[in-house]
Amino acid sequence: MRIDIISVVPDLLTSPFSHSILKRAKDKNLLSVNLIxxxxxxxxxxxxxxxxxxxxxxxxxxxxxxxxxxxxxxKSKVQxxxxxxxxxxxxxxxxxxxxxxxxxxxxxxxxxxxxxIDQRVRDQFITMEISIGxxxxxxxxxxxxxxxxxxxxxxxxxxxxxxxxxxDSFQDNLLAPPVYTRPADFRxxxxxxxxxxxxxxxxxxxxxxxxxxxxxxxxxDLLKDLDAL
Ligand code: ADE
Numbered sequence: 001m002r003i004d005i006i007s008v009v010p011d012l013l014t015s016p017f018s019h020s021i022l023k024r025a026k027d028k029n030l031l032s033v034n035l036i037x038x039x040x041x042x043x044x045x046x047x048x049x050x051x052x053x054x055x056x057x058x059x060x061x062x063x064x065x066x067x068x069x070x071x072x073x074x075k076s077k078v079q080x081x082x083x084x085x086x087x088x089x090x091x092x093x094x095x096x097x098x099x100x101x102x103x104x105x106x107x108x109x110x111x112x113x114x115x116x117i118d119q120r121v122r123d124q125f126i127t128m129e130i131s132i133g134x135x136x137x138x139x140x141x142x143x144x145x146x147x148x149x150x151x152x153x154x155x156x157x158x159x160x161x162x163x164x165x166x167x168d169s170f171q172d173n174l175l176a177p178p179v180y181t182r183p184a185d186f187r188x189x190x191x192x193x194x195x196x197x198x199x200x201x202x203x204x205x206x207x208x209x210x211x212x213x214x215x216x217x218x219x220x221d222l223l224k225d226l227d228a229l
Contacts, residue, residue: 001031001032001102001107001151002031003031003107003152004109005033005108005111006038006071006111007036007037008113008139009141010035012139012141013141016145016149017033024158030158031152038070039066040070041067041069042066043065043066048066049062050062050113059115062116062117062118064117067110067118068125071125081104081107082128083108083110083125083128084128084147085128086109086110086111086140086147087116087129087131091130093133095150098150099154113141130147131143132147173215174211174222175219176214177208177214180195184196194206
């Protein structure tokens with residue numbers, strides 16, 4: 001999968017993709033993340049990319065010319081499945097959406113900054129708007145990092161043990177069961193016997209029950225969604 005990201009502060013995005021699972025995905029050539037600095041398409045000697053909002057009001061808006069120039073130059077080389085604008089007004093990211101996007105070949109992510117991007121670019125080029133929650137960030141970069149992380153780990157072959165993504169919280173609309181590691185006795189706090197029993201089927205049953213209990217307790221809304229399926 002190829003994910004291109006347009007940003008005015010691409011440096012914000014170098015670290016999240018250079019470690020852990022996303023680094024592994026890149027090393028295995030299963031994912032390539034390309035950061036594009038919008039300023040390279042800026043206007044004039046100052047490489048201007050933003051301007052005041054028509055009608056007044058505080059905050060700058062990313063201008064259409066540099067952004068469209070940048071999008072068109074990328075589109076001339078890559079056929080994108082989706083061109084995504086990260087915005088608090090978008091549909092809220094969840095595991096189902098991450099699953100769907102992990103099956104795509106090429107994604108283009110656009111990070112707004114300041115007051116966002118000119119509405120005409122949204123109308124003409126954006127195929128999907130995604131929010132990572134009902135709060136406002138200074139720009140789309142951190143949201144893009146969250147989105148890429150949630151997608152990248154689901155690309156087949158990225159996780160060593162393919163089943164480990166399947167047992168994540170939300171993967172089947174349930175929260176994950178509790179997990180324990182050594183020592184079996186930590187300051188008198190014991191690991192449940194069943195996990196030491198070696199009885200795979202019983203362990204699976206226990207985990208499912210624990211998932212249900214946890215979900216009922218912490219996120220009963222997820223079980224309602226389950227009924228509706
Ligand atoms: N940009 C600013 N706030 C955002 C949010 N909550 N989700 C996605 N992009 C954003």
